[in-house]
Amino acid sequence: MPSTHVSSRARTQFLEVKGERYAYRRFGSGSGLPLLLLQHFTGTLDNWDSALTDALADERELILFDNAGIGRSSGSVPTTIDGMAKHAAAFLDGLGLETCDVLGFSLGGMVAQQMVLNRPAICRRLILVGTAPRGGEDIMHLEKPRLATHLQDPSNKGYGVLQKIFFTLTPSGQAAGASFVERLAERKDDLDGISGPAVANAQMAAFRDWERVIGQRFAELRTIRHPTLVVNGVQDEMIPIVNSYRLVENLPNAVLLTYPDAGHGSLFQYHESFARQAGAFLSVANDSAVY
Amino acid sequence: MPSTHVSSRARTQFLEVKGERYAYRRFGSGSGLPLLLLQHFTGTLDNWDSALTDALADERELILFDNAGIGRSSGSVPTTIDGMAKHAAAFLDGLGLETCDVLGFSLGGMVAQQMVLNRPAICRRLILVGTAPRGGEDIMHLEKPRLATHLQDPSNKGYGVLQKIFFTLTPSGQAAGASFVERLAERKDDLDGISGPAVANAQMAAFRDWERVIGQRFAELRTIRHPTLVVNGVQDEMIPIVNSYRLVENLPNAVLLTYPDAGHGSLFQYHESFARQAGAFLSVANDSAVY
Numbered sequence: 001m002p003s004t005h006v007s008s009r010a011r012t013q014f015l016e017v018k019g020e021r022y023a024y025r026r027f028g029s030g031s032g033l034p035l036l037l038l039q040h041f042t043g044t045l046d047n048w049d050s051a052l053t054d055a056l057a058d059e060r061e062l063i064l065f066d067n068a069g070i071g072r073s074s075g076s077v078p079t080t081i082d083g084m085a086k087h088a089a090a091f092l093d094g095l096g097l098e099t100c101d102v103l104g105f106s107l108g109g110m111v112a113q114q115m116v117l118n119r120p121a122i123c124r125r126l127i128l129v130g131t132a133p134r135g136g137e138d139i140m141h142l143e144k145p146r147l148a149t150h151l152q153d154p155s156n157k158g159y160g161v162l163q164k165i166f167f168t169l170t171p172s173g174q175a176a177g178a179s180f181v182e183r184l185a186e187r188k189d190d191l192d193g194i195s196g197p198a199v200a201n202a203q204m205a206a207f208r209d210w211e212r213v214i215g216q217r218f219a220e221l222r223t224i225r226h227p228t229l230v231v232n233g234v235q236d237e238m239i240p241i242v243n244s245y246r247l248v249e250n251l252p253n254a255v256l257l258t259y260p261d262a263g264h265g266s267l268f269q270y271h272e273s274f275a276r277q278a279g280a281f282l283s284v285a286n287d288s289a290v291y
Numbered sequence: 292m293p294s295t296h297v298s299s300r301a302r303t304q305f306l307e308v309k310g311e312r313y314a315y316r317r318f319g320s321g322s323g324l325p326l327l328l329l330q331h332f333t334g335t336l337d338n339w340d341s342a343l344t345d346a347l348a349d350e351r352e353l354i355l356f357d358n359a360g361i362g363r364s365s366g367s368v369p370t371t372i373d374g375m376a377k378h379a380a381a382f383l384d385g386l387g388l389e390t391c392d393v394l395g396f397s398l399g400g401m402v403a404q405q406m407v408l409n410r411p412a413i414c415r416r417l418i419l420v421g422t423a424p425r426g427g428e429d430i431m432h433l434e435k436p437r438l439a440t441h442l443q444d445p446s447n448k449g450y451g452v453l454q455k456i457f458f459t460l461t462p463s464g465q466a467a468g469a470s471f472v473e474r475l476a477e478r479k480d481d482l483d484g485i486s487g488p489a490v491a492n493a494q495m496a497a498f499r500d501w502e503r504v505i506g507q508r509f510a511e512l513r514t515i516r517h518p519t520l521v522v523n524g525v526q527d528e529m530i531p532i533v534n535s536y537r538l539v540e541n542l543p544n545a546v547l548l549t550y551p552d553a554g555h556g557s558l559f560q561y562h563e564s565f566a567r568q569a570g571a572f573l574s575v576a577n578d579s580a581v582y
Binding site: 248261 | 545550552581582
């Protein structure tokens with residue numbers, strides 16, 4: 001039986017810009033600005049939760065994007081966040097979009113921050129989930145025992161490892177994780193496939209670079225005037241919530257929403273709430289983050 | 292011209308329970324459970340923002356309460372949070388309310404926590420604004436230069452000092468503070484009057500006691516299963532936001548919402564947003580804090 005989720009059936013498209021070919025999916029409609037979704041470490045177009053994207057696509061066009069070297073996009077994965085931000089900007093330019101809203105999850109949230117630092121007008125409203133500012137702490141240290149245990153466990157096959165590392169190990173966290181993995185498996189064809197070690201290594205280099213403090217710590221955040229919604233699970237082991245605290249303490253126009261009994265994948269665990277909150281935030285007509 | 296706010300015209304009532312006489316105001320209607328509002332340091336019934344309470348009263352009955360020794364309530368102000376929690380419970384018993392929702396602001400948020408620790412069934416859903424857990428840090432140290440400057444400035448008359456210490460000193464923060472002070476001044480009669488030094492001294496003793504760690508720090512929070520919404524301005528100088536972080540990290544069923552460019556009085560500064568968010572939180576029919 002085909003999936004009931006529009007997102008699981010959306011076809012992948014390709015856009016040629018300056019010698020690169022970017023893979024993306026574009027679907028949904030409504031009065032909102034298009035929302036660009038920037039993905040997590042090793043994640044592809046196939047890693048977006050169809051329950052979440054279907055709900056978000058009810059009121060606006062969504063654009064899921066494979067950065068350079070990811071999925072079926074050409075090129076090599078940059079080893080800096082700035083390199084990824086430049087690809088995302090080139091892609092938007094290629095689409096002819098002067099501005100849009102941006103949802104960046106994890107690695108994608110770093111790319112989103114760098115995009116608006118590089119060119120503020122590229123984005124109207126910003127949603128940063130499970131991410132960190134430059135100079136943040138304890139960013140994606142997969143060698144930590146709490147994470148390594150699951151990553152090295154051969155019984156965690158395919159998306160199964162995401163159930164363990166994106167969700168709390170409580171019954172409700174694991175139940176939500178199992179449902180998430182089921183939804184990822186809804187797509188049967190037109191797949192990106194799984195990212196390999198070259199992708200992981202390059203992105204990990206970008207994390208290590210992003211962890212470095214440059215100049216006065218967090219000073220660049222104070223120049224980002226965009227209305228921003230920051231979201232994090234309180235038990236995020238991959239990019240701990242302290243990074244979200246530093247974001248809202250330094251971004252001048254940001255609201256923080258935290259979820260209980262949730263880890264890195266809080267937006268998938270609580271996809272109904274997240275879509276409602278994100279929708280309310282994106283629907284604000286003025287230039288305040290408060291909704 | 293009389294105020295257009297229902298809250299500014301609500302009459303004060305009195306309830307005799309076990310030899311005490313408690314002052315309160317009760318107004319509003321709707322399908323929600325009654326919402327008990329617990330007030331801040333030296334605050335009385337007159338210190339609730341009519342714009343906020345009018346909005347909250349659209350969907351439920353509100354009960355504003357003067358604890359013992361405050362405003363026109365009899366008795367002396369307890370020097371512990373537990374003493375205040377026992378008065379609030381006696382008051383609810385006297386009203387014949389078996390359960391209700393509770394919004395505790397600052398000192399009131401501590402009383403709310405102690406109430407549900409003492410008797411969980413007394414409350415269904417809990418909203419904690421600008422407050423701290425037992426063993427929290429930097430709670431109401433009015434001797435800090437940032438606060439003392441305003442408290443000792445003779446040009447800050449009446450409610451004017453609240454504009455300085457509850458709101459950020461930015462133009463938008465001070466404009467919101469000025470509007471708040473204007474709304475407080477709407478009530479022309481049936482007033483509680485201003486709390487004196489005896490009230491302040493006893494409540495300050497309660498803060499100092501609440502700052503002490505007893506047993507394992509924050510362990511009691513993990514026993515509070517109530518759906519809880521924690522709200523804080525990111526620049527709260529009176530009870531810094533780190534206390535709200537500790538609340539949501541330890542309460543098992545709590546969501547945090549933070550407001551930008553806001554201090555202790557974030558719920559008054561952003562009264563429209565706060566009423567909307569609180570209303571959505573209180574309207575959830577299941578036992579999750581997530582809304």
